[in-house]
Amino acid sequence: MTRTSFFESLPGQLVVAYRQLDLTILVWIVIALALAFLTVNPVLSLLVDSFRSIADRTFTLQNYVSAFTSPVKLSAVWTTALYAAGVSILTAILAVPTAWAVSRTDMPLKGFVRVLVLGSFILPSYLGAVAWILIAGPNSGWLNIAWRYLTGFEGALINVYSFSGLVFVTALYSYAFVFVFASDGFDRLSSEMEDAANILGAGPVRTTLRITMPLVAPAIIGGMIVTFLETFTLFGTPAILALPARINVMTLELWSYFQYPVNPYGAAAYALPLIGITCLLFLLQRLYFGRKGYVTISGKTTERRLIALGKYKWVFLGYSLAVSALALGLPLVALTQAAFTTAWGRKLSFDNLTLENFRYALFENDATVNAIANTALYSSAAATLAVILSLAVAYVVARRLLPFAGTLGMLCMAPFVIPGIVIAIGFYSAYANAPFYLYGTGAIIIIAFTTRFLPIAYVNSTAGMKSLNPEMEDAVRILGGSRIRALRSVVMPLLKGSIAGSWMLVFIPAIRELSSALFLITPNTKVVSILILDYSQGANFEILSAIGLITLVASVCIYLISRLLIGRDVMLRKQ
Structure with missing residues (x-):
């Protein structure tokens, strides 16, 4: 059949529709199917598997009963929540002063500080955890060896195999999230309201605490929420630090489902609430900040003036560099020393280099x-x-x-x-x-x-x-x-x-x-x-x-x- 005869055989409305049809729509439909293949199908399969029996794959609620009535697994949920909350708070303490100094003040070396923050992001958290074992392991870590040598006291100054050590190390490789959110908020903030506060007699400290920080709070809390969620589902750092310390978190419990005997259906039931937790946090953020009336960018041209810190600019620079040293400098030195030695626990000497x-x-x-x-x-x-x-x-x-x-x-x-x-x-x-x-x-x-x-x-x-x-x-x-x-x-x-x-x-x-x-x-x-x-x-x-x-x-x-x-x-x- 020729193209002309094909058109003649169709009703009039179909002819018009056929002529207007862009055949490339098939490409877009294929793309939509590929997207469903990547995002929808795995979640639906996870949902279905969570109701399957490991014995005969029949419908059951036993997977949920086992996952959320077990004291061990419930304890892991509570411990993970405390862990994620601790990391989120500590990342804000580490990141917000640095972000404020980089974006709003005349602190020197601001570009260098940004590069160091980027470096801490590139360094994987699990590799950073290994480095901190070399630095602060209770028996052989550099800092603890130096502590015992200088003071004569037994015991460890810092023990990374502890809950506080786990929170500290994780925060060092998560504070970049809060830094990016906070620095973006500070960069977008006009100086008009700060100037108004100064005219009314508020000093720089009061202006920052009463005006600047509340305006940037949504961005900071957004970064903290991302950090909380990343920590809640983090596996590498807990596997390296929490597992030897017998600190039980959800990701380690999920991992146990894939040890012999493998139980993917139980893992599906235990994992699905993580999606609910994630969605709930984002919903709460939108509901809470949706009521706020803060406006930081207006339609007219605004000016953003840097705050002169005077001698305190060196304090903030020192703080920023200290955080970067903990997150990047010391770990890189520790990893380099171990990589080029036959035994990392021995003192550095030519016969130990390799x-x-x-x-x-x-x-x-x-x-x-x-x-x-x-x-x-x-x-x-x-x-x-x-x-x-x-x-x-x-x-x-x-x-x-x-x-x-x-x-x-x-x-x-x-x-x-x-x-x-x-x-x-x-x-x-x-x-x-x-x-x-x-x-x-x-x-x-x-x-x-x-x-x-x-x-x-x-x-x-x-x-x-x-x-x-x-x-x-x-x-x-x-x-x-x-x-x-x-x-x-x-x-x-x-x-x-x-x-x-x-x-x-x-x-x-x-x-x-x-x-x-x-x-x-x-x-x-x-x-x-x-x-x-x-x-x-x-x-x-x-x-x-x-x-x-x-x-x-x-x-x-x-x-x-x-x-x-x-x-x-x-x-x-x-x-």
Whole structure:
């Protein structure tokens, strides 16, 4: 049948509809299905599995009864809540003074302080926990050895194998969240209301406490909520510090479900409330701050003047550098010392120096070589998929190409409220068995990483898409091109910087990701984060430190290359 005869055989209204149909809508439908595959199916599978019996897969409530009537598991929930709350409060203490000094004052070396905060973000928390074992382990840590030598007292000055040690170390690698939120709030705040307070006789301290801080409180609390949620679902640091100290938290309980005998259905029931906790906190934040009438940005041009601290600028600089030294400086020194020595507990001497740890890690140990290769492959593939999918969805949402375009945007952001460890269990439930059988393959880790970091790529892609005028795409279509042609010829070239930035923002966190890989790896698909965890459990800190430094150097090199190629700082850029 020819095209003409085909049209003649259709009713008149269908002919019009067919002629107006943009066949590229099939592409958008495929993208919508892929998004559901990544975000909806794992959660639904997790929900269904939570009601399945481990014996015969029939419907049961026993998984929930076992999870939330056990004193041990309920105690883990309470301990985790205290742990997350303690970390959130401590991160605010560490981050807010630094953010205020960087954004609102004349403190020197502000750019350097921002770089140090970025460094503490790049250093994985589980690697920082290992470093603090070398620094403040109760028996062999540097600080405790020095304490006993100088004072003659037995015992430890600092014990990282304690609840306070766990909170302290976790906060050091989470305060960057609060810093970014708070510094963004301080940067956006006009000086007008502060000037009015000064005119009425308020001094700098009172103005800051009564005017500035309340205005920025929503941003600070937003950062604290993100920190609370990250801590609530954190696995690496508790596995390294809490497990030896016999401090039981929820993520360790979830991990126990995957020890022999494996019980994924019980894990599903125990993990699902984490999604509810996440959604509840964000809802409470919106309800509480939705009533506030604070306005920090007006329609007219405003001036933001820096506060002259005088001699106190050195106090704030010292505080900022001290926090960075605890989070980045001392850990890097400890890891470097361990990586270049035959035995990290011995004193530093020429006969204790070696490059053998790096040679073994890079050339002799097949497990390390495979883990590095797997990490590079999975992270780059996940970054590529996340960018492609987020860019396509951002385009559909911005141009309203589908009736449910807004829903697609919500699905892209949904993983933000799904903890990484829950994503891993969800993917295990959805794709480990029939009909997919992806467990034990790299594919399940790639799609888990893609889902985990999809919100990052989507936020960046949406920001870039909003900067484009659709008239240029319309010109391509007027000249006979399709939407796909317009996307390829106009949108992609104009957004290449944003695309590259999105790729980097996904790739760098993916190479250090632990929670999403925890329940999905096998011996053949191990990644560097899991390998570091294995070495920490065997107390092989020399090889571990060498692998950690290799990962850090690679991350920094990739970041520097991205700055050269893109021409801006993709990590500290405000979205």
